[in-house]
Amino acid sequence: MAVNQMDDVIQRWRTTEDFKPEDHELFLNTGRTCIAQGDSSKLLDFIKEEANQRIVRSMGSGLLPALVNEVLRKDRSPAYCQVILNELVQICSVQELLDILLEQVEETDPNAIADSVIVLMPLIQSVLLRMRESKAPGLALALDSLQKQISRLPVPYSHKQEQEDVYGLCRCCTAVLTFVQPFVQEAKNQDTNLVATKLRATLLTFCMNSLREPLLQVQLDREANTTEISPLRNFATEIMAILAVIQESLPKILFYQPLRGKEDTILEKDACHPNESRACMAYLLFVQLIAIEVFPAVFSPVFVLQCNMEYINLLLSRKDESWILKGLDLYVKCLERVTDCSLPVELLELKPFHEVPQNLIKIMIDCPIQHLRGRSLVVFQLFIEKLNGEAKHKFFRRIMKTSHHAGVESIIIKNIKNQVELCRKSAYQDGWFEGTWLISLLRDTITLPQGHETDLLHGMDRIMESLNLLRYLLIKEREISTGIWIDLCHIAESYTKLLRVCLSMSKSYYGKELKTLREDKKIKAKEFKEAPGKRSVQSLIVKTETLGSMPLEAQDKVLQCALITYDLMESLVVRIEDIIEEGQK
Template sequence: MALDQLNDMVQRCQVLQDDNFKPEDYDLFQNAGRACIEQGDSGQLLGIIKDEKNKAIVRSMGWNLLGPLVQVLLKKEEKSLPHCLAILTHLLEVCSAKELLVGLLEQVEEAPPDTIAETICLLLQPLQTVLLKLGRKKASSVGMALSTLLAQVSRLPVPYTEEQEEEDVTELLKFCMKSLSEPLLQAQLKKDLDTAETPPLRNFAVEILAILLRIGESLPNLLFRHLLKKKEEPGFLEEDVRYPKESLACLAYLLFVQHISMESFPAIFSPVFVLQCNMEHINILLNRTEESRLAKGLELYEKSLVRVENTSLPVDLLELKTFFTVPQNLVKVMTLCPIQHLRTKGLAVFQLSIDKFDTEAKYKFFRCMLKTSNHAGVEGYVIKNIRNQIDFALKPGNGNAWFLGVHLLPLLRLVLCLPQGPETDLLQGLDRVMESLNLLRYLLIRDKEWENETGIWTELYKVEDYYLKPLRVGLNMSRAHYEAELKSQRESRRVKAKESKSNAPVCSVTVGNEKLPNMTPEMQLQVLHSALCTFDLMESVLVRIEEIVEGKTKP
C-alpha cells in the first residue's frame, strides 16, 4: 500500500519544478517512505530513490527519510541493512547539505539514552561528509555539530563496573587519537595576533588533551613511546593502531608549539632529549605534502631546536635514523614545496639545525649533505656554511681539528669537484660552483702560504688537476656553445624578419640536448644572454684564482 502511494506521488511530481511541490507532497513522501522502510520494502524504495527521473524530488524531500533510516540501521537487520545504507549514501550525495546537517543533528539530539553511543558512532561519518560539502562556509556548522555531539556525550552514564570503565576508556582513547589527526592536524590553531581571537578548534584541542589526562594517559609516555620501547613485543602492531603516529605528532605540536597542557608536562626532560624524541614526530609531518602538516612539522622542529644551546648537539645523534631522514625531508620542503613561505621557513630551520651541532657534528653533517642532497642550491648553501666554519676556526683561539688541516682536506675534495668533469652542466650547478670558487678564493687569500693552516697550499696542485683545469675546459665549452646558439638565433631572426612581420611566432629552442619551454624569440635571446653573463661571472672568480695561483708558483 505505502509503496503504491509513493509510486503514484513521484509519478505525479516528476513533471513539477522544485518550488511547485505542495506541503501535502512532502508529507506523503515522508510517511510513505517511512512505511516502506519499516515494512521491509527498502529495496524497492532504493530503486525509486536512485531513479534519475526522481532526482529533483529526492533532492528536495529525501532528507525527511533520515529518521526511519537511522532507526533501521541501529537495529542492524540483515535483510534491510544493505538497502538502507545505500539509500543513506545516495541521500548524502544528492540532498542539500544544510538540510542533511539539520536532519542528522536532530537524530543525535533525539537519541534515547540507551542508544546515544550507537547513534553517534553511526552518524559521525555522514556528518563529516555533509560538513565537507559545505566548503568554506562550514565553520558555524562545525561548531553546531561539535556542540550537539558533546552535549549528548555528556549524557552517557558513568561506568559502574571495572569492565565497563576499561571499555569506555578504550573508546575515549580512540576518539582522542582520531580527533588529533582529524581535524586538529589540519586545523589552524594559532591565536590571531591582531584580533587576539582564539580559533574555535583550539578550545577543542584543549578538551582533547584534558580527556587524555583524565583517562590516565601520561603525556611523556605518549610522546616518547617510540623511543622508550626497548624491543618489539607481542601485540606491538596493536599498539601502533591504538596510538597512531600522526596523532602523536599532533600531540607533540600542541604541547611544544601551542603550549596546550604544558603545565602538565614534567620539566625534568633536557632540551636535547626532547628534541631527540620529537624528531620522530617531525619526520612524520615533514614526510607529507599537505600545507597544514608541513607547517606544523616546521614549527615543531623550530621550537624543539630553539630550546637547545648552540653548538651543543653531539655527533652521536647523527647515528640515529631520524637525524638523517629529517634533513632529507627538510631539503624536499626547501626545494620542491610550491608554497613560498614554507620554503623560506624550511631554509631558516635548516640553518638553525646546523647552528645547534657541535664542531664534529657540523663537519659530518656537511659531508653527508654534500653526498646526498643532489641539489645545487642546497649544496651551495652547505658550502657557504663550511666557509663560515673555516673562517671562525682561523681566528685566534678558535682552532679545531675538523675545519683546519688533515680533516678539512677530504671535505674540500667533496666541495671542489665537478660530478661529470668538463661535461658538467654549469648553469644547473651554478650555486654550487660559485660557492666552491668563492671558498677556494677565500682560502688562498686568507690562509697565508707559509702558515697553511687549512692545508690548501699542500693540496693546490691536485686542486688544479681535478677541479680548476676541468672547470676551465667546461666553461670554455659552455660559452662556445651558447655563443654559437646566440649567433644562430640572431641569424634566424634576420631571415624571418624578411619573410614576415616583426611579431615573430612563438617557437622553441634546444640547448645542450634540453628543449627549452616555448617562448618568443626575444625571450630566447634574453635567456642566452643571461647564460653568457653567468659564465662571465664564473670566469671572473676563476681568473682571480688562477692569478693568485700563478703569482704564488712563480720563482
C-alpha cells in the same frame, strides 16, 4: 481505522503479554500517520499516559526514524516530535534504541550530515547513560559512527570559513564535546571501576581519532591576532584536556611508543593511525602550547627532539599543506629548545634524523607552494646550526653525495665557509673544520661531479659557492698560515684547471649560438617583411630548458646571461690563480 476500533485495540494491547508482528505494524503505521498529519500532540499524550507505558516500551522505538526525519524538516515546528523522542529514549529498550539511532547515523543524508548528527547525539547520549556494563562498548560504537560521518565534512581553511561554518564541522565538534562529557566525568570519578576503565579506553580512542581527523587538517594559528574564540581551537583544547584526565600522563602516550616500538597498553592495537594522532598531539603541545601546563618539564630538549623526530618525519613526508606546516613548526620549536651546536653525530644514524633532512630537501626542491619552500629552507639551516662539529662534518659529506641538486649543494658549501670563518674569527675551536679534516672535506666538496661534461649553468649555484669558498680560504691561509696551504692550492688548481676546460667549451658553444641567433634574427626580419605569416624559431637547450618556444629577443637575453655567468666564473678563476701565484712568491 475508526477511533472506537483503535480504542479496542489499545485496550487489548494493555492486557496482552505478547505483541504479534501485526500489532507492531499497526502501532507503527498509526504513529507514523499522526506524525505525517501533524497530530504529534495526540501521539505525545498516548506515550505519556501511564497505562500505555508497557506498549510504548515494547513497540515505541520503531517510531524513531519518522520522528527524527520530522525534526530535521525545515517547514514545520518539531517541538512535539522532539519531546516524543526524549520520552522514547527514556522508556524503550536501550539496545533497540541504540541500534536504531546508530542506523540513523549511518544512513545520514550526505547533504545534511551536521544537522542530523547534532539532532541524534543527545538522543544517543541519553540511551547510553541508561546502560550499565554495556555502556563502554555502546559508546565505542556510537563514537565510531559519529566520527565517520563528521570526518566527511570539509575542514574550514580560513578564519572566515570557520565563522561561516557552511558545512557544520565546527557545530559538530562542539556538539560531540558535549556528548562525551558525562562519560569523561564517570571515567574520572570512578577510577577503579571496571566500567570506568573501559570508558577510558574508549575515550582515548575517540581522542586519538579526533587528533587525526579533523585536527591534523586544521590551521590553528592562521589568524593569531583575532580576539574571537575559535571553535576548532577550543575543540583541540578540550581533546587534550580529556586526554590529561583519562590517561596517567601525556608523555606515556607521546614518548613510550617511538622509543620502545610498542603501542600504549590502553590504546587498542588496531586503532586507526596512532602515529598520525601522536604527531598532532606533539604539535598541539609544543607549538600551540595546548595542555603544556600539565606536561612534565623534566625531559631534556634533545630527548624531546629525539622522540618527536618520528612525528616530524611523518608530517613532512605528506603532500598536504597543513601537515607540512605542522611538521615544520614542530621541528622549529624542538630545535629552538636545543643548545647551540649540541646535537651529536650519533643522532644522524637514527632513521628519523636521517630521513627528516631528506624530506626537507624534497620540499625545498619540489613543493609547488612557495612559502613552504622558503620555510623549509629556514628550518634546514636551523637544523644545521644545531649540529656539533663532527655531526656537521658528516652531514655535509652525506648531503654532497646524495642531494644531486646544485642549489642544495650550494647551501652546504656556504655553511662550510661559515663554519671555517667562525673558527677563525673567534676563540671557538673545532678541529672538524680545520687542518686535515677540512682538507678531507674539501676534496669531496670542491669538485665537478660530471667532470668536463658538467653543465655549468645547471650547476651554477654550486660552482659559484665553491669558487667563493676557495678564494676565501686561500686569502685567509695566506694571511694566517695553518699548515694547509699546499693541499689547498692543489685542490684549487685541480678544480680551476678542469673548470677552465668546461668554460672554454661552454663559452665557445653559447657564443656561436648567439652569433647564429642574431644572424637568424636578420633573416627572420627579412622574411617577416616578405611573408608575415611564415615564421620559425630556433630551438636551443639552456639549463635543460627548451628555448624554441621563446621569442627571439628572449632567446638572445638568455644566451647573453649565460655568457655573462661564464665571464663571472672565469673572473673568479683568474682571482684564485692570482692568489696562488702571489702566495708562492
